[in-house]
Amino acid sequence: xxxxxxxxxxxxxxxxxxxxxxxxxxxxxxxxxxxxxxxxxxxxxxxxxxxxxxxxxxxxxxxxxxxxxxxxxxxxxxxxxxxxxxxxxxxxxxxxxxxxxxxxxxxxxxxxxxxxxxxxxxxxxxxxxxxxxxxxxxxxxxxxxxxxxxxxxxxxxxxxxxxxxxxxxxxxxxxxxxxxxxxxxxxxxxxxxxxxxxxxxxxxxxxxxxxxxxxxxxxxxxxxxxxxxxxxxxxxxxxxxxxxx
Amino acid sequence: xxxxxxxxxxxxxxxxxxxxxxxxxxxxxxxxxxxxxxxxxxxxxxxxxxxxxxxxxxxxxxxxxxxxxxxxxxxxxxxxxxxxxxxxxxxxxxxxxxxxxxxxxxxxxxxxxxxxxxxxxxxxxxxxxxxxxxxxxxxxxxxxxxxxxxxxxxxxxxxxxxxxxxxxxxxxxxxxxxxxxxxxxxxxxxxxxxxxxxxxxxxxxxxxxxxxxxxxxxxxxxxxxxxxxxxxxxxxxxxxxxxxxxxxxxxxxxxxxxxxxxxxxxxxxxxxxxxxxxxxxxxxxxxxxxxxxxxxxxxxxxxxxxxxxxxxxxxxxxxxxxxxxxxxxxxxxxxxxxxxxxxxxxxxxxxxxxxxxxxxxxxxxxxxxxxxxxxxxxxxxxxxxxxxxxxxxxxxxxxxxxxxxxxxxxxxxxxxxxxxxxxxxxxxxxxxxxxxxxxxxxxxxxxxxxxx
Numbered sequence: 227x228x229x230x231x232x233x234x235x236x237x238x239x240x241x242x243x244x245x246x247x248x249x250x251x252x253x254x255x256x257x258x259x260x261x262x263x264x265x266x267x268x269x270x271x272x273x274x275x276x277x278x279x280x281x282x283x284x285x286x287x288x289x290x291x292x293x294x295x296x297x298x299x300x301x302x303x304x305x306x307x308x309x310x311x312x313x314x315x316x317x318x319x320x321x322x323x324x325x326x327x328x329x330x331x332x333x334x335x336x337x338x339x340x341x342x343x344x345x346x347x348x349x350x351x352x353x354x355x356x357x358x359x360x361x362x363x364x365x366x367x368x369x370x371x372x373x374x375x376x377x378x379x380x381x382x383x384x385x386x387x388x389x390x391x392x393x394x395x396x397x398x399x400x401x402x403x404x405x406x407x408x409x410x411x412x413x414x415x416x417x418x419x420x421x422x423x424x425x426x427x428x429x430x431x432x433x434x435x436x437x438x439x440x441x442x443x444x445x446x447x448x449x450x451x452x453x454x455x456x457x458x459x460x461x462x463x464x465x466x467x468x469x470x471x
Numbered sequence: 472x473x474x475x476x477x478x479x480x481x482x483x484x485x486x487x488x489x490x491x492x493x494x495x496x497x498x499x500x501x502x503x504x505x506x507x508x509x510x511x512x513x514x515x516x517x518x519x520x521x522x523x524x525x526x527x528x529x530x531x532x533x534x535x536x537x538x539x540x541x542x543x544x545x546x547x548x549x550x551x552x553x554x555x556x557x558x559x560x561x562x563x564x565x566x567x568x569x570x571x572x573x574x575x576x577x578x579x580x581x582x583x584x585x586x587x588x589x590x591x592x593x594x595x596x597x598x599x600x601x602x603x604x605x606x607x608x609x610x611x612x613x614x615x616x617x618x619x620x621x622x623x624x625x626x627x628x629x630x631x632x633x634x635x636x637x638x639x640x641x642x643x644x645x646x647x648x649x650x651x652x653x654x655x656x657x658x659x660x661x662x663x664x665x666x667x668x669x670x671x672x673x674x675x676x677x678x679x680x681x682x683x684x685x686x687x688x689x690x691x692x693x694x695x696x697x698x699x700x701x702x703x704x705x706x707x708x709x710x711x712x713x714x715x716x717x718x719x720x721x722x723x724x725x726x727x728x729x730x731x732x733x734x735x736x737x738x739x740x741x742x743x744x745x746x747x748x749x750x751x752x753x754x755x756x757x758x759x760x761x762x763x764x765x766x767x768x769x770x771x772x773x774x775x776x777x778x779x780x781x782x783x784x785x786x787x788x789x790x791x792x793x794x795x796x797x798x799x800x801x802x803x804x805x806x807x808x809x810x811x812x813x814x815x816x817x818x819x820x821x822x823x824x825x826x827x828x829x830x831x832x833x834x835x836x837x838x839x840x841x842x843x844x845x846x847x848x849x850x851x852x853x854x855x856x857x858x859x860x861x862x863x864x865x866x867x868x869x870x871x872x873x874x875x876x877x878x879x880x881x882x883x884x885x886x887x888x889x890x891x892x893x894x895x896x897x898x899x900x901x902x903x904x905x906x907x908x909x910x911x912x913x914x915x916x917x918x919x920x921x922x923x
Binding site for chain 2: 298299
């Protein structure tokens, strides 16, 4: 091979390498920008033997979450809190926030439960919902079994579920009935559509298809927060975000 | 192809077919699903919701109706949105179900096919063994195939071939045996003729010379009778030894038998001759034929009419002797109730055709000649067709009739057998080849009768 033919090949090779480098840089930037680091993390505080969740992460700023909130379906934020000391002792707690935009009245209906306490509220618009979201939660998770003198590690998992169980069942029933008798409409229950007449094999297939509708999380966030030992003055260590999703 | 390679091929087919089906249906199902939850559909629903709200404001009187319609639309919108959320999972489940069902079906088909193939290979192995035995000359082959498929049919053909080989060997042996006998008797007849003629001339001369001696008349008469008997015997030798070759002519066996039965109906006063025609059970063409043979010929054969008449006359003559030999009419004999008056016996001539083998018509037809006589003594059954073996030695039987008849049938390409015998009667079976377009060759058709 002559030098004249080697030169163009090297040029091509360099161009490919440069292209790959640009692509990798772009990908890294996209990942960085798109990561949960840009969202404000939850705020935790250690109070005696309790862990207090005082601020939720700013998930409402996410465009996908906002579209979901205004869809008319019930959006549920499931918050799971797991706290562990250095000995491996663990306590867990779970709460949820369910919100649905009432399309006719154009208001947000909000309800909470579990760790977050039972509450129902009606908010006039998204701004009001955002304000409500930023208010201190002040929820405490009792952790009497953990060693007070240890540093604790709290893990917060938040899943955004796009629809409620009732809406899931309704959609399953409607899909099964539509598959069984597309022209008849979906007015019967899954059981009735699968038990009464027709092809048993086909009904089983319809049921299997309908039950494939699951409440998978639209969005998931994972945070790990270290809490210093108790003798120290109560302070809130800035959480170390550890996006894992 | 071994079972292992067949399995590999089936596995490749299963995988290929399943993947092909999977990819095709994925495109199709995905497109239909996308159509159902198309963003424009959702946008249209959203617009409709807004419209209901506006209408309710404009027409407050019907607000409830608009509200109800709004809620129904919202429910539909919610469901479509949920389907849209679960789209990948639903399609995944759908694909999994299709994949499972189609793979299961293909696998089941492959398993059935492999099982069938291995079973057929085993059957073919048996067939191969049978054919090997057949080619080695064995004639007692039993394949044991009862299936109606090709292998089963071939198996039955092999069995039939072995049976026919055995039959042909028997016939060949009988033919050789009779030919040997024929040659010997021809020589004996030739050797006897000259001295017998000379003895007859000498006896006539002696009669003339001692005409006056009355005491010599009786011994001379007795000597003459013995010479006559010897002459008859020699003529029998000559007849058997110079049995002509059959001159074949196409005819219908049933028609021929009916003609002969009518001709000889009164030849034996003690016999009632009857013709019956056995309808073939599985041949539609033959079943449609008239039992009397008036329809199109159903039993086409090529026979020498004179020789066939000789055979039947021999058999009927034997039957008459058997009936005479019987002490009294056997009331349990077949057809005994039909025997009336002076007719002590009944001879039934039954025309038959060979049963079909897997729908293929076999090339044999024949006549069963059944009498209700005393039956054939067990001591001579095995040698019944051997020349000079007779149960009626003192009653004019030369012992050549059945041998001649068998020889005639063998010369026709058929056979004569003792089909059944017992105290209630005897059945002789005449078998003849069915006439086909190719069975009557020009040489046979035009062959002159060989009297030598």
